[in-house]
Amino acid sequence: MQVSLALLGSLFITATLAAPPTSRRQLPQNLTSIANSSSIANTTTTTSGTPRNSRNLQGVPRKVSTKQSKNKSQVNTAHAVDYSSNWGGAVIKSPPAGQTFNAVAGSFIVPTPSIPANGMGTGESFAAAIWVGIDGDTYSNAILQTGIDLTVAADGTPSYSAWYEWFPDYSYNFDDITISAGDEISMTVIASSSTEGTAIVENVTTGQQASIDLSSTYALGGQNAEWIVEDFEVNGGLVAFADFGTVQFTNCVATTEESRVGVDGASVIEIGDAGGQLTGVDIVNNEEVVVFWKSH
Secondary structure: OOOOHHHHHHOOOOOOOOOOOOOHHHHHHHHHHHHOOOOOOOOOOOOOEEEOOOOOEOOOOOOEOOOOOOOOOOOOOOOOEEEEOOEEEEEEOOOOOOOOOOEEEEEEEOOOOEOOHHHOOOOOOEEEEEEEEEOOOOOOOOEEEEEEEEEEOOOOOEEEEEEEEEEOOOEEEEOOOOOOOOOEEEEEEEEOOOOEEEEEEEEOOOOEEEEEEEEOOOOOOOOOEEEEEEOOEEOOEEOOEOEOOEEEEEEEEEEOOOOEEOOOOOEEEEEEEOOEEOEEEEEEEOOEEEEEEOOO
16 A cells, blocks of 8 residues: 555545543553453554564553643744653644544654663663654544654664554554664554554655554544654553654644644643653644754
8 A cells, every 4th residue: 555645645534533532641540451451452454563572552642741831832832832751742632623633644764862871871772652643642542653663772772663553452563664764754644434544654765665454443533643752651661761862753744534734733742841851842834843852
């Protein structure tokens, strides 16, 4: 299945999506029991993928810090700013009135991750995830997302992998795509209905593309669109967060059956709280979001 950002920008994919559930903030407390439930997501694949054994719960909805603020950032005075313990980037919190999001896409150049200054000599590996997705912020029932992981070993060696997920099912690797620093990566998620969709990662530099068709019993709501750098969870705890440098999301677009929107109306999310942040976020224009690492 070949899907380009240009095609996505010119077509509106029809989808009928469910109404939003109750509070997202209750979900992180129940992640383990949800993820081990036998009723989780019946998925159907069109390309091979291996379970990501080290990271079962990548796609958790963001955890909100106890300290909240609005319009804090001097760079982003035109955008609301929230704080989170694990998400940094831009989120559109609701679609145009009477509509639901059915596709989200974005591109970026793969950075080279490094060990943060306070992690030198600890013997740990560090990681971060870069992805686009539908739902997971104000809508907690499900997330359809795809992206890549950046990992840096204790000796400083970086590695990269592409993955997809329909939360609350596990995340899985795409096995048929390779990624290197400096490659241009295009990410797209498409919801053809509330319970069926497609995840696509394309390495524009090499021409490789991986895609998968998914289905789930956990319905999307089409209420949120996201472009995120994440300090993801493994076995209930956040991984050691890599210094990811700068991620420049470009070609950012979210579609509904009737509309095509960019990030002008998005909210900024920074990892941290009012006392300090691990990320900085700048919504540059309607199609571009920059997320950068803040050293401590």
